[in-house]
Amino acid sequence: MIIDKLNIDISIIIVNYKSWKHLENCLESIDKILSKNFSFEVVVVDNCSSDNMFKVFKKKFLQFNFFENTGNNGFANGCNLGAKKAKGNYFLFLNPDTIISEEPLLKMYSFLKENKRIGVVSCNQLNTNGFYEKNVRFFPSFSTLFGVFRAINKKKLNSKFSVKNYVLYPDWVSGAVLLINKIWFDKIGGWDEDFWMYYEDVNLSKKVSNLGGRVAVLTDTEIIHNHGGSSRINIKTASITKTEVLISKHVYIRHNYTGIKHFILQFLVVIHNLIEKFLFGAIGVLFFFIPKLRLNVYLYFNMIKYYASSLLDGTWLSYRSLNHPNKN
Incomplete structure (x- = not known):
């Protein structure tokens, strides 16, 4: 675990809102990462959970950086605040309801370093039921707007995407695990705070695409994602x-x-x-x-x-x- 270093490779940025149990598991998984291949820091932004747990976690995980937002200002705002506090050359935006290890982090980081045209990279997400989340994602358009439209155009849409050398190039990737170079992040102006929650990751990928960048998913590595655990409480x-x-x-x-x-x-x-x-x-x-x-x-x-x-x-x-x- 590398902290207080001037030249940090990766800043892991996590936005939390009342997902303390999931966040605890996530931070414990990160704390087990001991890599000689990259340095990293962890930046946790709490969107004002207002349940007195912020101080508890800040004290428990002294090796990580905690910041409290001014309110529940949305995922995009929390990510941007985390990016402002981060010192890394790459930003990994990670949901608190995920479990990560060194392998996917190293593979995504290495891939992004070696492929300058790639603006954003992600990896497989395995849910707690043992199923992989879909990686083939389309930008909303006339042919993809609704389920029935996608069904009609399924063959044509699927022909756009294929896996080559364990790399898939979808239109967009989920913000649950999203690695981006700081240069690309600044180029697209960060996360768009017009979005309070959802579709901000679609829009971020679209901005990368509009500037000639590509979006990639590594299919030979994975993180565990307890999908919905950070939002569907009741x-x-x-x-x-x-x-x-x-x-x-x-x-x-x-x-x-x-x-x-x-x-x-x-x-x-x-x-x-x-x-x-x-x-x-x-x-x-x-x-x-x-x-x-x-x-x-x-x-x-x-x-x-x-x-x-x-x-x-x-x-x-x-x-x-x-x-x-x-x-x-």
């Missing part, structure tokens, strides 16, 4: 996070499409969300005693509220975003 939390997924798709479209394409895509997403959430919400009313079905009722009303406020405020941004025009 039905109230789930309703917030699932609502933000829907909102963030609108924000992504706003950033990456203009003119008639922008209008049509936004319209399609609005209609799809209203119809789908209404139908599932109606079922949720009938089976309100089942939490997973009751959740659809909350989602429907959350989206109605969002669309109404979007019209009034003239923005697609979530009101949780720091860049929302009515943010105090």
Whole structure:
């Protein structure tokens, strides 16, 4: 473990919000890494969990750097704050609900150093049920916007991607494990804080792609990811996070499409969300005693509220975003 060194190779940046048990497991896995091939530091940003655990962890893991954010300002803001505090030449953005070892870190780091055109690299993510998360990810477009669209265009979409020498080049990679050179990070302006949660990793990958960089996944190494462990705590939390997924798709479209394409895509997403959430919400009313079905009722009303406020405020941004025009 290398700390207090002027020239640090990798800064591992972790944004936490009330995921202390997962974070503890993650930090303990990092603490076991003793590499002669690279130096690293750990930067933990807590998005103001306000549960008195910040001081406990700061005291328990003295070898790591802890910073408390001013509020629950979102994943992108927490990542950017961590990057400002970091001293490394490479930034590894890592979810607190992950377990990592030296092998994937070294392979990603070595690959990025040897391939200057690669802007972002990730690796396989193995969940706690023993299944790999999908690596083939597409930018939202007319052919990929909804599941039925992807099914119709499945053959054409899959033909775009193939694994060569254990490397896959998808459109984007998950922010759960994302390594980027500081030069590339500065070039794209870091994480976009218009996104409060979700799609910020899609947008980051898109910015890299727009500047001629490539996005890669190493398929011969992996981390363990307890997917959703840092966000899906209870039905109230789930309703917030699932609502933000829907909102963030609108924000992504706003950033990456203009003119008639922008209008049509936004319209399609609005209609799809209203119809789908209404139908599932109606079922949720009938089976309100089942939490997973009751959740659809909350989602429907959350989206109605969002669309109404979007019209009034003239923005697609979530009101949780720091860049929302009515943010105090």
